[in-house]
Amino acid sequence: MEQRDTVDDIVEQWARTRPDLNPEAMGLIGRLRRLNARVDAALREYFTTCxxxxxxxxxxxxxxxxxxxxxxxxxxxxxxxxxxxxxxxxxxxxxxxxxxxxxxxxxxxxxxxxxxxxxxxxxxxxxxxxxxxxxxxxxxxxxxxxxxxxxxxxxxxxxxxxxxxxxxxx
Structure with a gap:
């Protein structure tokens, strides 16, 4: 079974509560935003050491x-x-x-x-x-x-x- 991330749960919640909407774009944008936040934090941490x-x-x-x-x-x-x-x-x-x-x-x-x-x-x-x-x-x-x-x-x-x-x- 493929490993899941937090966004999988969010997409499933939307699919259950609003089956009239396609949450695919939400999932992609959500992953981009969450990844961006983690990357920014890792970059900031390194820059601080400099x-x-x-x-x-x-x-x-x-x-x-x-x-x-x-x-x-x-x-x-x-x-x-x-x-x-x-x-x-x-x-x-x-x-x-x-x-x-x-x-x-x-x-x-x-x-x-x-x-x-x-x-x-x-x-x-x-x-x-x-x-x-x-x-x-x-x-x-x-x-x-x-x-x-x-x-x-x-x-x-x-x-x-x-x-x-x-x-x-x-």
Whole structure:
């Protein structure tokens, strides 16, 4: 017999109490939401061991993957993080206070600011990345390579269907 999860019980309850509804979508969305909560908790736990929160890790990782000189203008950072400008300002303020990023005037536009990883920020994110990848591998360990590829393709298809197609890089 196939192992059951909590969502199986929820779907069965709906099927019993509202047989006029098809609870299949509820089951899928419920599993996505429950898994997202568990993944977020595991990521937060790891980031804490690095002295960061999830949002700080996100900014540092975004700057690091941008390539040398590991800097982006605020607009590009905002686009990559998918949060409000106020949220980015708060994140950058926190990271700046920790000495992990610095703000520099943009040479091409005096109104713009460039956010750059400091050497300490680069060292911290480089040190945190290997453990982060190991943590993600642990979270996906129940799936083999083919299952991972299939899930990746299906999630990509859903994201595209819901408009997540804007390129991060200009």
């Amino acid at each position: 002295g960061l929160d999830s949002s700080e890790f996100d900014v540092l990782a975004t700057l690091r993957r941008s390539g040398e000189p590991y800097e982006l203008n605020a607009r590009a950072l905002l686009k990559a993080a998918m949060v409000t400008s106020g949220a980015i300002t708060n994140r950058v303020d926190k990271l700046s206070a920790k000495g992990l990023v610095e703000r520099n005037p943009c040479p091409d536009d005096r109104r713009a600011v460039l956010i750059r990883l400091t050497p300490a920020g680069k060292e911290l994110i480089d040190g945190a990345l290997a453990g982060h990848v190991r943590n993600e591998e642990r979270l996906l360990a129940a799936l083999d390579g083919g299952e991972r590829a299939q899930l990746d393709g299906l999630l990509r298809k859903l994201l595209i269907a819901h408009g997540d197609t804007e390129a991060l890089l200009d």
